[in-house]
Amino acid sequence: MFDYDSRIAVGVSGGKDSNALLDVLNGIEEDFPRSELIAISIDEGVEGYRDEALELAEKATRKMGVEHLTLSFRELFDITMDEIARIETNMTPCSYCGVLRRRALDQAAKMVNADRLVTGHTLDDMAQSVLLNILRGDINRLSNFDPGGRSLPGFVRRVKPFCEVPERESTLYAYLRKIEFQDIPCPYAGEAMRNDIRQFLNMMEVERPGTLFTVFRIGLKLASEKKDVEKKGICKLCGEPTTGDVCRVCQMLEDLT
Numbered sequence: 001m002f003d004y005d006s007r008i009a010v011g012v013s014g015g016k017d018s019n020a021l022l023d024v025l026n027g028i029e030e031d032f033p034r035s036e037l038i039a040i041s042i043d044e045g046v047e048g049y050r051d052e053a054l055e056l057a058e059k060a061t062r063k064m065g066v067e068h069l070t071l072s073f074r075e076l077f078d079i080t081m082d083e084i085a086r087i088e089t090n091m092t093p094c095s096y097c098g099v100l101r102r103r104a105l106d107q108a109a110k111m112v113n114a115d116r117l118v119t120g121h122t123l124d125d126m127a128q129s130v131l132l133n134i135l136r137g138d139i140n141r142l143s144n145f146d147p148g149g150r151s152l153p154g155f156v157r158r159v160k161p162f163c164e165v166p167e168r169e170s171t172l173y174a175y176l177r178k179i180e181f182q183d184i185p186c187p188y189a190g191e192a193m194r195n196d197i198r199q200f201l202n203m204m205e206v207e208r209p210g211t212l213f214t215v216f217r218i219g220l221k222l223a224s225e226k227k228d229v230e231k232k233g234i235c236k237l238c239g240e241p242t243t244g245d246v247c248r249v250c251q252m253l254e255d256l257t
């Protein structure tokens with residue numbers, strides 16, 4: 001996932017997984033003097049939620065002595081998640097947030113000249129994504145399901161070191177290391193399909209331990225079969241890489257205006 005001299009941007013949300021990941025990487029990085037860690041946070045603009053989380057992220061990075069950059073949806077897209085949520089559309093706030101945050105993280109990683117963009121996705125998140133794409137009938141999107149990441153032109157390589165770490169273990173790590181984190185859910189989370197899938201997978205994992213790993217491996221298998229369907233071009237509006245003429249971010253921002 002990394003080279004000895006990687007410049008690693010760690011996406012830190014202030015939640016338990018990303019704060020725990022930053023702590024783990026900070027410990028490992030001490031043995032690799034030519035590597036560097038920079039924390040990046042995205043402020044989606046969810047009042048009463050993200051502001052508190054960002055304070056915790058700032059506190060954690062300061063304590064660890066890690067440089068920290070925060071970039072907001074307002075700065076990048078001139079709109080906040082609270083504003084998006086007030087617009088009537090047939091999509092949930094999380095559908096917008098997921099796409100915009102992905103772009104924002106990539107932009108932030110480029111701003112700090114990182115060659116790796118690390119996120120705290122756990123095994124639970126990975127299994128949820130696999131099932132989510134299958135249930136939406138969008139198996140082609142699993143071509144991007146690659147926890148080790150790939151160096152694609154125009155993108156910072158995305159890496160998910162906690163991809164095989166169950167969420168309960170990262171939570172336990174955070175408690176044992178006395179890492180402060182935000183544990184209230186985002187006010188928009190309840191509307192997301194992911195929430196239903198999370199509950200289903202948690203129930204299955206209790207009834208049939210190993211389900212999460214099985215679903216994760218199905219994702220890897222499907223991804224390996226989908227690799228060659230990708231076709232990359234450049235978005236004619238923003239110049240970012242895309243598979244069509246206009247990228248998903250620009251399509252969404254146009255729909256919202």
Ligand code: SF4
Nearest residue numbers: 093094097186188189
């Ligand atoms: Fe964004 Fe949805 Fe997560 Fe809230 S729950 S931060 S709206 S993706």
Ligand code: ZN
Nearest residue numbers: 235238247250
């Ligand atoms: Zn675009």
